[in-house]
Amino acid sequence: MPPQYSTALPLSPAELSYLHTSLSFDPPIRPDGRTATQFRPLIAETDVLPSANGSARICFADGTEAVVGVKCEVERSPSDRSILRSKEDDVKRLVTGGGDEEMRDESSGGEDDEVGNGSRGRGEGRNEWVEMAIEIPGYRDDDALPVFLSAMITEALVSDGELKNRLYINQRFHWRLYIDILLLSSPLSYPLPLLSLTTHLALLRTRLPALVSEKDEDPHFNDDWEAATLLYPQSDQTTTRPPVTLLVMSVGDNIIFDPSKDELAVADAVLTVSIGKTPSSGLRLLSVRTVDPPSRLTAPGVPNSTNSANGDTAPPMQEALMLREAMDEHSLWRPPRGGMKRALVGRMIKMVVDKNGVGEEVLEGLEGVDKALEECITAIEAKDTETAKQWEQERETYTPTTIDELIVMLNPINTALNGGRSSRVWMRTKDDVLNLKHRVVRRIAASDTINNFLMDMWAAEVHRASPSEVWLN
Amino acid sequence: MPLDTSTYSLAHLRLDGRRWNELRRLSASISTSGSADGSSYLEQGNTKILCTITGPQEQKQGGARRESNEAKVEVEINVAAFSGVDRKRRARGDRRSVEMQHTIATAFQGVLFTHLYPHSTVVITLHVLSQDGSLLACCLNAATLALIDAGIPMSDYVSACTVASSPTSSEGDGVDATDPLLDLNGVEEQELAFLTIGTSGEEGKVLVLVMETRCRVERLEGMMAVGLEGCGRIRGMLDGVVREHGGKVLEARVG
Numbered sequence: 001m002p003p004q005y006s007t008a009l010p011l012s013p014a015e016l017s018y019l020h021t022s023l024s025f026d027p028p029i030r031p032d033g034r035t036a037t038q039f040r041p042l043i044a045e046t047d048v049l050p051s052a053n054g055s056a057r058i059c060f061a062d063g064t065e066a067v068v069g070v071k072c073e074v075e076r077s078p079s080d081r082s083i084l085r086s087k088e089d090d091v092k093r094l095v096t097g098g099g100d101e102e103m104r105d106e107s108s109g110g111e112d113d114e115v116g117n118g119s120r121g122r123g124e125g126r127n128e129w130v131e132m133a134i135e136i137p138g139y140r141d142d143d144a145l146p147v148f149l150s151a152m153i154t155e156a157l158v159s160d161g162e163l164k165n166r167l168y169i170n171q172r173f174h175w176r177l178y179i180d181i182l183l184l185s186s187p188l189s190y191p192l193p194l195l196s197l198t199t200h201l202a203l204l205r206t207r208l209p210a211l212v213s214e215k216d217e218d219p220h221f222n223d224d225w226e227a228a229t230l231l232y233p234q235s236d237q238t239t240t241r242p243p244v245t246l247l248v249m250s251v252g253d254n255i256i257f258d259p260s261k262d263e264l265a266v267a268d269a270v271l272t273v274s275i276g277k278t279p280s281s282g283l284r285l286l287s288v289r290t291v292d293p294p295s296r297l298t299a300p301g302v303p304n305s306t307n308s309a310n311g312d313t314a315p316p317m318q319e320a321l322m323l324r325e326a327m328d329e330h331s332l333w334r335p336p337r338g339g340m341k342r343a344l345v346g347r348m349i350k351m352v353v354d355k356n357g358v359g360e361e362v363l364e365g366l367e368g369v370d371k372a373l374e375e376c377i378t379a380i381e382a383k384d385t386e387t388a389k390q391w392e393q394e395r396e397t398y399t400p401t402t403i404d405e406l407i408v409m410l411n412p413i414n415t416a417l418n419g420g421r422s423s424r425v426w427m428r429t430k431d432d433v434l435n436l437k438h439r440v441v442r443r444i445a446a447s448d449t450i451n452n453f454l455m456d457m458w459a460a461e462v463h464r465a466s467p468s469e470v471w472l473n
Numbered sequence: 474m475p476l477d478t479s480t481y482s483l484a485h486l487r488l489d490g491r492r493w494n495e496l497r498r499l500s501a502s503i504s505t506s507g508s509a510d511g512s513s514y515l516e517q518g519n520t521k522i523l524c525t526i527t528g529p530q531e532q533k534q535g536g537a538r539r540e541s542n543e544a545k546v547e548v549e550i551n552v553a554a555f556s557g558v559d560r561k562r563r564a565r566g567d568r569r570s571v572e573m574q575h576t577i578a579t580a581f582q583g584v585l586f587t588h589l590y591p592h593s594t595v596v597i598t599l600h601v602l603s604q605d606g607s608l609l610a611c612c613l614n615a616a617t618l619a620l621i622d623a624g625i626p627m628s629d630y631v632s633a634c635t636v637a638s639s640p641t642s643s644e645g646d647g648v649d650a651t652d653p654l655l656d657l658n659g660v661e662e663q664e665l666a667f668l669t670i671g672t673s674g675e676e677g678k679v680l681v682l683v684m685e686t687r688c689r690v691e692r693l694e695g696m697m698a699v700g701l702e703g704c705g706r707i708r709g710m711l712d713g714v715v716r717e718h719g720g721k722v723l724e725a726r727v728g
Binding site for chain 2: 048049050051052055062063064065067069070071073133135137178180182184185186188
């Protein structure tokens with residue numbers, strides 16, 4: 001299959017012109033009737049992989065889906081080289097004396113964000129401890145698309161400088177974080193937002209085993225997975241969240257979010273904006289990158305006056321070009337030329353980063369997937385055994401309803417549904433050690449803050465020891 | 474060690490609580506991916522496989538044009554790095570994957586009605602999301618469902634499972650009545666001698682028989698008998714999944 005993410009069947013100049021004109025109106029008329037800031041519905045699931053520290057799966061409405069698995073391994077930190085080798089180089093860093101310094105590799109000179117960070121004693125990590133791999137069907141690992149995507153997502157991930165510090169165990173050991181992104185369908189449209197959202201969700205749910213050893217001894221961890229700590233702790237107000245990258249496009253003066261394949265084909269300019277969230281200080285812009293819009297690869301339309309198919313002779317090349325230039329750009333399709341206006345870039349960024357802007361909606365929506373599960377689990381664990389027994393009885397008499405079928409059709413990976421009944425159910429009480437396989441279903445309709453973001457979420461079966469069969473709505 | 478002989482002989486229960494002839498929980502659904510011609514997702518215990526089909530499609534341009542009156546079946550297995558206990562990236566063309574791909578392709582080449590699609594290619598892509606034993610068998614089962622979803626005619630379901638020769642790795646018992654184990658998980662596969670058997674049709678015509686370990690030849694017949702029975706049961710389950718899905722589609726259309 002030839003690797004390409006442009007439209008398989010190219011749109012004709014007439015179609016392109018039609019789309020472009022519709023999107024230039026105020027307000028823009030999108031082919032599927034959405035507003036400019038409205039996202040398509042998607043399905044998001046977390047904890048789909050039992051053997052990974054964290055995992056997520058997101059399916060977009062156009063059929064593309066991605067699975068991300070996060071695995072962590074303990075790795076030995078390189079012992080400090082002798083301080084005799086410390087030399088002045090372009091990278092500004094102060095190497096304090098003493099035996100507890102770690103020497104930086106040559107290779108890390110490129111991605112040095114810790115400029116001026118002198119004392120690297122406790123709690124300091126390195127960006128190399130995060131390793132990302134993207135697999136896209138039809139592409140080799142060294143093709144341009146996977147390499148760029150991987151670089152963009154990693155760049156946003158390590159830019160806040162905090163993630164690597166959480167991977168630090170002690171001076172001799174650290175966690176190595178492997179993020180494996182698997183795009184399950186061939187890339188019909190630019191896959192960056194999908195992969196970024198899925199990575200964000202997987203990282204939100206990533207847990208590291210709890211450390212029980214102290215200081216610098218060989219690390220030992222608590223065997224109980226329930227005691228594992230989240231990589232991005234929820235309650236701590238000072239920690240950041242993993243970043244999210246959004247695709248933003250512009251047509252004329254209009255700014256359009258979550259563009260579909262057709263809309264991208266007529267974009268004047270496309271940006272990928274990476275944002276991060278600090279619970280204390282709101283949203284933070286991490287990076288902005290321009291993407292070459294596929295509209296530049298389209299062929300221009302041929303005006304009637306120069307079209308030899310009309311029966312007249314076609315004017316010579318130069319005259320045809322001049323005629324075309326002189327024509328009104330709205331009447332004939334022309335691939336966009338030139339760059340973006342700075343004011344436009346500023347407006348696009350502002351729309352993403354503003355309070356109650358699009359970026360906040362997206363992050364809140366994703367957090368909602370997470371929270372739904374957490375809430376249910378904590379609610380359930382606080383319950384007593386009577387309620388748990390009651391649920392067990394209810395579950396036996398339960399028959400599938402339309403909601404159930406809807407779930408089965410739209411959420412195929414959650415196949416443990418088995419027509420609405422789990423094949424094996426045990427119940428967890430305070431004394432029992434059996435596990436209950438359960439299904440948490442929560443459907444969040446448009447809420448006050450997520451009024452433009454439609455998201456149907458079903459948390460996957462949770463292989464956890466918590467009985468719950470919670471139906472909201 | 475996991476397969477301590479003493480615990481099995483006490484209650485004849487394996488580590489996950491199954492008896493010798495019990496299959497793991499099998500759940501599957503088809504038509505999971507909208508963008509592929511056919512797709513399916515199959516879970517057998519903790520082995521999770523997602524299969525997509527592209528085709529029948531034209532032969533790839535470039536390279537010698539194949540002269541044939543039949544469609545060609547190509548298989549691609551993509552084992553995710555997070556699928557095992559340790560995170561490990563597999564090279565694309567490593568020997569084990571190539572062997573498995575070839576086995577699956579040959580199996581389906583015989584079952585699909587390839588004469589209906591001359592000069593075309595059917596590409597089966599298998600994504601292994603999590604592996605816990607019986608990898609080849611689950612791949613065959615998942616591919617069957619996906620091919621049915623793609624609407625490519627075939628003579629019958631291909632169902633497969635694994636069988637171990639005995640519950641203990643020591644052969645000290647001789648040839649007495651120790652039962653072959655059906656449907657192995659990852660831990661059991663590492664310890665015991667086992668084979669993968671794939672059949673098609675109700676009468677159980679054997680299409681695939683792969684054994685990489687060694688066992689005494691007397692035990693082979695018993696293993697195959699257990700395997701055939703297991704495949705028959707799996708075939709029934711796959712059939713159930715397809716019928717259920719078909720029922721839903723019909724209901725949606727007819728209302």
